[in-house]
Amino acid sequence: DVKVTQSSRYLVKRTGEKVFLECVQDMDHENMFWYRQDPGLGLRLIYFSYDVKMKEKGDIPEGYSVSREKKERFSLILESASTNQTSMYLCASSDPSGLTDTQYFGPGTRLTVL
Amino acid sequence: SQKIEQNSEALNIQEGKTATLTCNYTNYSPAYLQWYRQDPGRGPVFLLLIRENEKEKRKERLKVTFDTTLKQSLFHITASQPADSATYLCALATGGGNKLTFGTGTQLKVEL
Numbered sequence A: 001d002v003k004v005t006q007s008s009r010y011l012v013k014r015t016g017e018k019v020f021l022e023c024v025q026d027m028d029h030e031n032m033f034w035y036r037q038d039p040g041l042g043l044r045l046i047y048f049s050y051d052v053k054m055k056e057k058g059d060i061p062e063g064y065s066v067s068r069e070k071k072e073r074f075s076l077i078l079e080s081a082s083t084n085q086t087s088m089y090l091c092a093s094s095d096p097s098g099l100t101d102t103q104y105f106g107p108g109t110r111l112t113v114l
Numbered sequence B: 001s002q003k004i005e006q007n008s009e010a011l012n013i014q015e016g017k018t019a020t021l022t023c024n025y026t027n028y029s030p031a032y033l034q035w036y037r038q039d040p041g042r043g044p045v046f047l048l049l050i051r052e053n054e055k056e057k058r059k060e061r062l063k064v065t066f067d068t069t070l071k072q073s074l075f076h077i078t079a080s081q082p083a084d085s086a087t088y089l090c091a092l093a094t095g096g097g098n099k100l101t102f103g104t105g106t107q108l109k110v111e112l
Helices: none
Strands: A004-006 A010-013 A019-025 A031-038 A042-051 A054-057 A064-070 A073-078 A087-094 A109-113 B003-006 B011-014 B019-026 B032-038 B045-051 B056-059 B062-067 B072-077 B086-093 B100-102 B106-111
Touching (some): A004 A087, A010 A019, A019 A031, A042 B100, A054 A064, A073 A087, B003 B086, B011 B019, B019 B106, B032 B062, B032 B072, B045 B056, B072 B086
Parallel strands (some): B011 B106
Antiparallel strands (some): A004 A019, A042 A054, A064 A073, B003 B019, B032 B086, B056 B062, B086 B100
16 A cells, blocks of 8 residues: 655644655655645645656745655755645655556645744 | 536535535546545545546445536445545646646535
């Protein structure tokens, strides 16, 4: 079974702090994704990566950056956290050779910015 | 603009009945559509995929239909159980690059 893990289930940070969210997958998937999920807005794509050191902006990249130094690990960085970044953050991975784009999600990190 | 719509109101049904959830989309021509289940505080879990040339797909108590003319998918859970209570999301492959766009989900509550 595919396993996607995220470094924290709950995180509380202060405005202006730099925040790192880590995601690791164990199935050798090329594609990895970061979403945020807010009530009424659903899942919104922040960034995705289709290979090591490759990244593309999603629908809402402002205020975020990402890093993918190894195939199994995809990090989301909030350079200077703000209260409007309080949200549930979900990481996912997929195998492009599978031809179905099925995504496997981690358990999520609920981030609160005070 | 491109849209994926799911009923935002929660669906409450009695145990044993069939639950039917709807996913409508506009301005897409997806090759397939996926359904995911999400429990509170958890990430979505893939359930079923249906391709554009398939009218219907079944998996145990789950059935999905896909009408590309109506631009609609229906997701059915037969003989529903309280354990089926969750939010159900539909997703389409959009924009290339193996990306998916998700609907906002419909919360299902199955009552005893």
